[in-house]
Amino acid sequence: MASVQPVTSKRVPRAVREQQMLDAAVSVFARRGFQAATMDEIAEIAGISKPMVYAYLGTKEELFTACLRREATRMLEAVIAAVGATAGPDEQLWNGLRGFFSFVGAHRDGWTVLYRRSRGREPFASEWHSMRCRVVEIVSLLLSRAVAGVGGPGGPSAIEAVTYALVGAAESMADWLVDHADSDPERTAARLMNFVWLGAEDLLRGATWRSAAG
Amino acid sequence: MASVQPVTSKRVPRAVREQQMLDAAVSVFARRGFQAATMDEIAEIAGISKPMVYAYLGTKEELFTACLRREATRMLEAVIAAVGATAGPDEQLWNGLRGFFSFVGAHRDGWTVLYRRSRGREPFASEWHSMRCRVVEIVSLLLSRAVAGVGGPGGPSAIEAVTYALVGAAESMADWLVDHADSDPERTAARLMNFVWLGAEDLLRGATWRSAAG
DNA sequence: GGCGTACCTTACTCCCGCGTAACCTTACGT
């Protein structure tokens, strides 16, 4: 849980205040959505008065975009770090999923803003789309490598389809994770891993995927 | 001279007007979202003045809920009809997916309201949740039957996980379909079918699932 | 100790959009 704690009556340097404001904004945007969120509430939760928000971070739209960018960067870095230099397509997928769900579990509000609150929302559609393309590209690249090491599939179009299905499934499970406070990121990752890697046919027969390292 | 539908016929029976209003509301809510949508625009698109909307369908919240219910009912009926009395787990899944994506392709605005615009939105969260539970229950039931006919899996928890992953993947692909005006529902269904049924492992090797019916 | 600057506030203006009051007009039964 990101803390929105301090609220000391002390004066605070700009860089710190900006982060506090972004924390507050992410929390409020996640709970209310862009339109229903009010600058007054964001300011109050940040422990500051409204004009300060305008002074540091600009209008409501600019503030939302700033939230979007910060959370997207954090998430991408978390996933990339998790995949690291692992070799083998299944291990790569497994580590990527773990990193992703671990991030979502630790930054539920961030994920909510990133996904639910900005998707298709008109002033932010292009911003969101470009971020999503980055993700799709990365996953696509990993899948291409996996294919190259095994055998020929149906072409680049098939890989793109798999990528979209995979990313979509992960996003949806993340949404499920956010709505269930008691759920475990690791377990969620394992469930999706089984489903994605084996497919329904094998899964219905009771098969399970196992990490070579475990 | 008298046309089939006289243009001067301004007066329209209540039941018809209500459907026109709901059509307009779905379209506007889909484009703008709940907060940003205005009753004035909905009324204008419905070809009527604002007080009529209040007279027939109540407040903005009540209007949105009415849209939600209408579209949800339509979608469930489409999918159930598509699955019909088909036998065999893979054919059931295939028909269900075809019915679902066919509905989404034909009612893009309806799906947008149903999914993007109401998810987690506070006044409508419970409504949305109960509708989703109906879907999950139905899919779960189908999967259980498939398992019973083949062999024992890991228990009800495993089925629930597969169900959530499957429903989530379908929802996400539907979202993708909505954003790509030129895309084909049938093709989308086939792509998801391959991914879901075979799993990434088989898919990366170039395998494809084929309907037994040809 | 004074002075500039960065930090921070109270107290507005103004617009926009929900919901309504009060009023018109066409269709239809009798």
Add this chain to the structure above:
DNA sequence: ACGTAAGGTTACGCGGGAGTAAGGTACGCC
């Protein structure tokens, strides 16, 4: 042929929230 209700309208009250002006207060630096 006329009363009544269903269908329809214009015009406004009013609350809430984005954005701003004008003015404090502490901190660092000479």
